[in-house]
Amino acid sequence: MPARELVVLGTASQVPTRLRNHNGYVLRWDSDAILFDPGEGTQRQLLYAGVTAHQLTRICVTHFHGDHALGLAGVLQRVSLDRVPHPVPVHYPATGQAYFDRLRHATAYHETARIEPSPVAGEGGALARTEGYTLHARPLSHPIDSYGYRLTEHAGRTMLPDRLAAHGIGGPDVGRLMREGSLRGVTLDEVSVERRGQRFAFIMDTRLCDGVHELADGCDLLVIESTFLDRDARLAEEYGHLTAAQAARVAAGAGVRHLVLTHFSQRYQDPAAFEDEARAAGFTGALTVAGDLDRVPVPPRA
DSSP states (O other): OOSEEEEEEEOBSSSOOSSOOBOEEEEEETTEEEEEOOOTTHHHHHHHHTOOGGGOOEEEOOOOSHHHHTTHHHHHHHHHHTTOOSOEEEEEEGGGHHHHHHHHTSSOOOOOSOEEEEEEOTTOEEEEEOSSEEEEEEEOOSSSOOEEEEEEEOOEEEEOHHHHHHTTOOTHHHHHHHHHSEETTEEHHHHEEEEOOOEEEEEOSOOSOHHHHHHHTTOSEEEEEOOBOGGGHHHHHHHTOOBHHHHHHHHHHHTOSEEEEEOBOTTOOOTHHHHHHHHHTTOOSEEEEOOTTOEEEOOOOO
16 A cells, blocks of 8 residues: 555535545545545545544644535544544634534534644644644635645655765665764765655635645645536636636646546536546646545655
């Protein structure tokens, strides 16, 4: 199983269909499993996908429309039912605090989990910094407050064997040099180069805005809504959504390596139309038109 992958739980917008569950996405990132936008039916989809409550380490909610958040109640109760031993931070728009509180305590249950509410306000910014990555949020443009999320791996170092050999450094000394920064007068910069961290972004219900472009910039994997096709661009603008063409142009301009389109209106019956439109709009990278229970690996390092 890839150490880094997107597990798609649901891909429908507004209402589920016979083939598409409400939204839900899990990003597996090394030892982390981050749940994004748990709509109705998320618990069942997690079961089908083989993701357990114990594996969830963080939850991110873009906004409090039902298709993105109504499953939160069941997920939080399941985290308590299964007695998940680690704290689970939950990020969500601060203006939706009342909705979060209602969902968290929608029914009676024995609350044992350490849920850590982490509301997002204003321009968002850095929400969390772990040993491996930093999580940021940026505001989007939707009829209610909505935020997109971006995970950026910390930069690392790639050791250069020829330079190490030239300085007579090998074996355990390589690890010592990496930890200490210098060894016998040789600095880390002399025998290595910086390795860019991988980047992931999650953009749901929004019109085009600065936040969309900032979140998408340089992503290895971008998950982005494409509720409408371009022939319905007027509706997309009115209701605060993107078309497949708009999403594709954003991805192309941002240098995205793998684009995942999702959150499809029930009015469209042919998923291939979204791929056709994205390609016609100029995106030439790897492209997935998401289906429920798809698994999309994060691209290997370039």
